[in-house]
Amino acid sequence: MADALTKAFGPGGGVVTAVAPGRVNLIGEHTDYNEGFVLPMAIDLSVEMAARPRTDRQVRIRSVDFGEEVAFSLTDALVPDPAHPWSNYVRGVLWALREAGTEPAGMDAAFGGTLPQGAGLSSSAALEVATALVAKAIRPFELDLPGLARLCQHAENDFVGVKCGIMDPFASLAARAGHALLLDCRSLDYEHVPLELGEHVVAICHSGVRHALVGSEYNVRRRQCAEGVEVLRRRFPAVRALRDATLEQLESCASELSAEVHRRCRHVIAENARALESAEALRAGDLVRFGRLMDASHVSLRDDYAVSCPEVDLLVELSRRSRGVLGARITGGGFGGCTVNLVARDAVEAFRGDVLGEYGRRTGLTPRLFLSAPGPGAATH
Ligand code: GLA
Numbered sequence: 001m002a003d004a005l006t007k008a009f010g011p012g013g014g015v016v017t018a019v020a021p022g023r024v025n026l027i028g029e030h031t032d033y034n035e036g037f038v039l040p041m042a043i044d045l046s047v048e049m050a051a052r053p054r055t056d057r058q059v060r061i062r063s064v065d066f067g068e069e070v071a072f073s074l075t076d077a078l079v080p081d082p083a084h085p086w087s088n089y090v091r092g093v094l095w096a097l098r099e100a101g102t103e104p105a106g107m108d109a110a111f112g113g114t115l116p117q118g119a120g121l122s123s124s125a126a127l128e129v130a131t132a133l134v135a136k137a138i139r140p141f142e143l144d145l146p147g148l149a150r151l152c153q154h155a156e157n158d159f160v161g162v163k164c165g166i167m168d169p170f171a172s173l174a175a176r177a178g179h180a181l182l183l184d185c186r187s188l189d190y191e192h193v194p195l196e197l198g199e200h201v202v203a204i205c206h207s208g209v210r211h212a213l214v215g216s217e218y219n220v221r222r223r224q225c226a227e228g229v230e231v232l233r234r235r236f237p238a239v240r241a242l243r244d245a246t247l248e249q250l251e252s253c254a255s256e257l258s259a260e261v262h263r264r265c266r267h268v269i270a271e272n273a274r275a276l277e278s279a280e281a282l283r284a285g286d287l288v289r290f291g292r293l294m295d296a297s298h299v300s301l302r303d304d305y306a307v308s309c310p311e312v313d314l315l316v317e318l319s320r321r322s323r324g325v326l327g328a329r330i331t332g333g334g335f336g337g338c339t340v341n342l343v344a345r346d347a348v349e350a351f352r353g354d355v356l357g358e359y360g361r362r363t364g365l366t367p368r369l370f371l372s373a374p375g376p377g378a379a380t381h
Helices: 002-009 087-099 123-138 145-160 167-174 218-235 247-252 259-283 287-303 310-321 345-363
Strands: 016-027 037-053 058-063 068-073 107-113 179-184 190-194 200-206 325-331 338-344 368-371
Touching: 002 037, 002 058, 002 107, 016 123, 016 167, 016 200, 016 259, 016 287, 016 325, 016 338, 037 123, 037 167, 037 259, 058 087, 087 123, 087 145, 107 123, 123 145, 123 167, 145 167, 167 179, 179 259, 190 259, 200 345, 218 247, 218 259, 247 259, 259 287, 287 310, 287 325, 287 338, 310 325, 310 338, 310 345, 338 345, 345 368
Parallel strands: 058 107
Antiparallel strands: 016 037, 037 107, 037 179, 058 068, 179 190, 200 338, 200 368, 325 338
16 A cells, blocks of 8 residues: 555655554444444455655545545545545544544555445444554554544544444554454443354455445434334333343333334344353354354344345345355345355355355346355554
């Protein structure tokens, strides 16, 4: 990326580079904004950004993958640029820094990487994290890891306008190689849970259905969860978020909830318990139990939370029927994107043929398979 920087903006010193990985969520879906638990791991696809400071207040950004450049001045208010949506993740982080009382420095930057966009592997959070890290390296500011994750979330929520949770930037920042990350999205306490896969691999399958969070049903789900909390809380004042509720409590309020809101809440409460149980299964090295929890998660996301789609359901079903698969589920925000599968290493080629081949024939879509070991979190060089 340093070469791309020089090519775009000429030679210069003081170059810093940040690499921020994407993530796949193993389990704990749609729990982060309900203050619950998630269990993602970083993947070995990432966004890399090289940057160097400028003496004036200009910012120039080159997107290697889009083959585009933007330039703006920090003397002006930072506003989204509808003509270059990719640049809004970078602008958003600089905006959020300014909101936090830290004036970012002018810089030239170039970025690109291996992480596909719109696949649900968190390319936007990775770009935000890379931006935050180069900005911090160029002009240091006081923010610890949770603070940086919040900064990126703030950029995405309030500048880009996507009301996502804390999981994606947190996973990109805090992941550890060989481990899954158990994150408590209320306290932001986290634990690196060893992911000893032995003869198995984490296989991520892109359905070829483009997932788009912006303008999707995501915000509707958030509202439905809030609606559920409001009802639960009247009877159980200790319930501040769905993470505090039990299924028994939910059932006792069923008559006051619409059938839809009831199902949404049921997913979140059960999924939160599954995330915790999965961490336990992984600590015990029990992949079979973990696989069953993944399966149950998919059913719940499909039927109760209604964030799957027919193509992804087919992909999961084919996977479940394939040899050597311990568990399969939709991962990420939903409505397309990827599945995550736990597959025996010696069955991966069969998986490719049976699952991807059959899926392609039946849908006319082109699925893609990524195998990734649990990777390290973001770093600056
Ligand atoms: C998207 C959001 C995350 C999380 C997931 C669902 O990926 O960015 O914050 O809410 O959906 O688990």
